Amino acid sequence: MTLKKKFETKIDPMRDRVKALIKEHGNHVISEVTIKQALGGIRGVKCLVCDTSNLDPMEGIRFRGYTIPELCEKLPKAQGGKQPLPEGLFYLLLVGELPTENDVKEITEEWQQRSKLPDYLVKILDSYPTDMHPMTQFSGGILALQKDSIFSKKYREGISKYDLWDPMYEDIMNLLAKLPSIASYIYRKTYKDNKHIKADPKLDWGANFAYMMGVENPEYKELMRLYLVLHSDHESGNVSAHTSHLVGSALSDAYYSLSAGIDGLAGPLHGLANQEVLRWIMNVKEKLGGGVPTKEQLTKFLWDTLNGGQVIPGYGHAVLRATDPRYKAQREFALEHLPDDEIFQVVSLLYEVTPDILKKHGKAMNPWPNVDAHSGCLQVYYGVTEYDFYTVLFGVSRAIGILTQLVWSRALGFSIERPKSISTDWLLEQVK
Numbered sequence: 001m002t003l004k005k006k007f008e009t010k011i012d013p014m015r016d017r018v019k020a021l022i023k024e025h026g027n028h029v030i031s032e033v034t035i036k037q038a039l040g041g042i043r044g045v046k047c048l049v050c051d052t053s054n055l056d057p058m059e060g061i062r063f064r065g066y067t068i069p070e071l072c073e074k075l076p077k078a079q080g081g082k083q084p085l086p087e088g089l090f091y092l093l094l095v096g097e098l099p100t101e102n103d104v105k106e107i108t109e110e111w112q113q114r115s116k117l118p119d120y121l122v123k124i125l126d127s128y129p130t131d132m133h134p135m136t137q138f139s140g141g142i143l144a145l146q147k148d149s150i151f152s153k154k155y156r157e158g159i160s161k162y163d164l165w166d167p168m169y170e171d172i173m174n175l176l177a178k179l180p181s182i183a184s185y186i187y188r189k190t191y192k193d194n195k196h197i198k199a200d201p202k203l204d205w206g207a208n209f210a211y212m213m214g215v216e217n218p219e220y221k222e223l224m225r226l227y228l229v230l231h232s233d234h235e236s237g238n239v240s241a242h243t244s245h246l247v248g249s250a251l252s253d254a255y256y257s258l259s260a261g262i263d264g265l266a267g268p269l270h271g272l273a274n275q276e277v278l279r280w281i282m283n284v285k286e287k288l289g290g291g292v293p294t295k296e297q298l299t300k301f302l303w304d305t306l307n308g309g310q311v312i313p314g315y316g317h318a319v320l321r322a323t324d325p326r327y328k329a330q331r332e333f334a335l336e337h338l339p340d341d342e343i344f345q346v347v348s349l350l351y352e353v354t355p356d357i358l359k360k361h362g363k364a365m366n367p368w369p370n371v372d373a374h375s376g377c378l379q380v381y382y383g384v385t386e387y388d389f390y391t392v393l394f395g396v397s398r399a400i401g402i403l404t405q406l407v408w409s410r411a412l413g414f415s416i417e418r419p420k421s422i423s424t425d426w427l428l429e430q431v432k
């Protein structure tokens, strides 16, 4: 059975479950909202539904019920590789079952076939100035592809709302197929004299991305596979996924929705933190004239940052209250492949000193590192030193989760989002 057919078989039972839930228990209360939450980023209010992943504050993320170590063990690998293939994670998120090696191979082949960038897109990407941030180029490239949205075309022609998932499926497959090509095109154009590398049809999605970026060390292909799995999905309330969900709820297509989500990922409190971490570390190293700083030196720089009213990038989280398992997975990779690397040593020292400093500072609810505290040092080790590009890597991965959620939203006919806003006067009135 093709993946599309398999997905289709999952839709009706889920529609029935959701319909029954609304009919039989629609008025059951699941969350209350305090004034602090209304004024504080709607933190913790249960008002989104997401079946692809679940984030526990202490344990971290589970993808369709599986922890990261479980996934690393159970998802199919490339020949001779140890890391899980992101195609397998996509399959799992979409249909809720672990894929076979053959299922994964079929996705790799299908994405290869859909991966060619149209000429008009290449011209648009070429027209962007090289000093435009890679995230702006990435978002713009995704948005430009909207011209070819099958969802929008079908909508204009007239399509039953029950069939909307079908053209959305086609759009998300086309988009996921093209994202590594768009990202690597931006990378080579911006940093490698506009010299591009054509896709290799023998390679899987992650390995091909690594190849097109021009990193020759075969270990980088393995890192890329792991990276693309780790950053993919984090429930639906994070800024990028929620933005895409919101835009998609107006029946905007996958291109509009993902481009908007990528714009959210470009914020320094969200995905851009990976770039900020490296910038922070490089700044410290530069000020000290190179080498690995001592714990005392790092402590001083951390306090300087906090006393300057800035955040420590890569630390803290809106939901997590322990070390992010995505951080741990990257740390394990580093311990195996680059234990003596200088920047890895700085990252490790930061892990030793930062939590205590954040606790003393007394503000952050979570003093522990998140995914972004670790990813950059692995990139630098393999030669991807241009840290402004890091959030694009994150974006390619996050698209797996965002787009899977999006096609499920259309399959289940989720409503247009419209929370109620209230004024400050109204709030004051409530507590008189």
Ligand SMILES: CC(C)(COP(=O)(O)OP(=O)(O)OC[C@H]1O[C@@H](n2cnc3c(N)ncnc32)[C@H](O)[C@@H]1OP(=O)(O)O)[C@@H](O)C(=O)NCCC(=O)NCCS
Pocket (backbone or CB within 6 Å): 268, 269, 270, 271, 273, 306, 310, 311, 312, 313, 314, 315, 316, 317, 318, 319, 363, 364, 365, 366, 370, 371, 372
């Ligand atoms: C991720 C983040 C945005 C979560 O925000 P949040 O849910 O509001 O976090 P908290 O509830 O812990 O914030 C409480 C206070 O601690 C501060 N705080 C949180 N993390 C901090 C950090 N890493 N460094 C310094 N201060 C921090 C907040 O800015 C806030 O200060 P305020 O009361 O003056 O507004 C926040 O931890 C942060 O800015 N981290 C650094 C950026 C980062 O790594 N982002 C990637 C996340 S995956």
